[in-house]
Amino acid sequence: MRSFTYSRAPSIGAATEIAANGAHVIAGGTTLIDLMKIGVMQPEGLVDINGIGELEGYTIEADRMRFGALTKMSTVADDQDVVDAFPALSEALWKAASPQLRNMATLGGNILQRTRCPYFRDTAFAQCNKRNPGSGCAALDGGETNLHAILGGSEACVAMYPGDLAQTLVAFDAEVSTRGPGGTRIIPFAKLHVRPGDDPHTETILEPGEIVTEISLPVIPAMKNSYYLKARDRESYAFASASAAVGVEMDGNIVRDVRIGLGGVASVPWRANEAEDSLRGQPLTEESARNAGRVAFADAEPLEGSSYKIQLGADVVAGALMAVKSRMGGK
Known part of the structure; x- marks a missing residue:
């Protein structure tokens, strides 16, 4: 792992400013640190958003569920109100990871996790358009494809989105709230991620420095x-x-x-x-x-x-x- 700078943001505004200058946001770190250790991601700086109160906590209301981006997976999975109102959400979180990971991982980080494609995660393979734009795709060039996508792929990439929580969110019209240098916005969850097309390196519509602050869903029967x-x-x-x-x-x-x-x-x-x-x-x-x-x-x-x-x-x-x-x- 290469050297990098580390700062702890006291507020969302400070975090977006630091992130806009090239630092990667870290919360639970269960994906980012792993990718840094194996050399897939080599950020020059990290900005820690843990402890920003505005991003913590959640509410289950009669007409809407709201989850702060820093809410832990385990906290939501174990909440009886969630189990009663939306069992699929609890089940997706339970089945996503071990108790140790659920206790660390946040909802905001979970929905932004990177692919588990072995060619993306192994730097010994030079061909990976997602990790090394323009280099090609080892999977499409005769590689192993049993872990890859059969929907939404392109001629440049067939990497699979790996998350579990996201399936409940996309099916039930969730929205994500964000804050960045340009202000705040609300994004339909179905539009947050982008298909690989010719540029697999671009995975979401988030702008530099833009941070997910909340996930919300309308309560429906x-x-x-x-x-x-x-x-x-x-x-x-x-x-x-x-x-x-x-x-x-x-x-x-x-x-x-x-x-x-x-x-x-x-x-x-x-x-x-x-x-x-x-x-x-x-x-x-x-x-x-x-x-x-x-x-x-x-x-x-x-x-x-x-x-x-x-x-x-x-x-x-x-x-x-x-x-x-x-x-x-x-x-």
């Missing part, structure tokens, strides 16, 4: 009937091969509203809009759930090593939907 299902190589906190955050609102035996967010299969947090459309106005049955799974992956573009994710992802979507139906008593 489908949240209460929600579930997060994650398929992975091992049960002990592996990243998803395919996952789905789903929520359903029923009108009798007919689906009034449904939300489906996909993980482990796309370059960004992915909402399966067409799959949702296939279910609205229909009974929730095993047949309709499986059809929604097929629709969710109709436009998938797998490579040889990632083709298994089409069937796996469809099964995960169907399984999550039927789990929600079971929670509702089979209604």
Whole structure:
């Protein structure tokens, strides 16, 4: 690890000013420090935002949930009000990481975590457009692709977005509040991350010095009937091969509203809009759930090593939907 400067910001304004001059923001550090140790990221400076009171705490209100960016994953996952109001959110956080990591990692840092693509994380591979723009993509040049995206990739990059929390946020119309040198703004979570296109190095629309301050979601009926299902190589906190955050609102035996967010299969947090459309106005049955799974992956573009994710992802979507139906008593 190279030498770097370190400063502790007393306020959001101070943090944005320091970050705008090239320092990287650090909170829990569970991703950044790891990448610094292996040489993937080599910032000249860090600005620590821990202790800024405005970024801590959360509220569960009748019409909206608000989470400060510094709120710990474990704190939210264990909150009974969250479990009751939005079980998929708690489950996504529980399944994301070990207790040690959940106790350190923050919600703001979690949604901005970098890809787990092995070619991005191993500097022995020169070809990585995300780490070394213009160098090529080892995965697309005959490399191993079993961990890569089958949705939202490009001819320059097929790296997968690795998070779990993000699938619940993209499916349920979350927003992120930010503050930067240009002031404050509210960004729909679905627009925060950008697909790789020709420039995989650019992963979000955040400007230099802009810091996520809050994550919020409107409270809707489908949240209460929600579930997060994650398929992975091992049960002990592996990243998803395919996952789905789903929520359903029923009108009798007919689906009034449904939300489906996909993980482990796309370059960004992915909402399966067409799959949702296939279910609205229909009974929730095993047949309709499986059809929604097929629709969710109709436009998938797998490579040889990632083709298994089409069937796996469809099964995960169907399984999550039927789990929600079971929670509702089979209604």
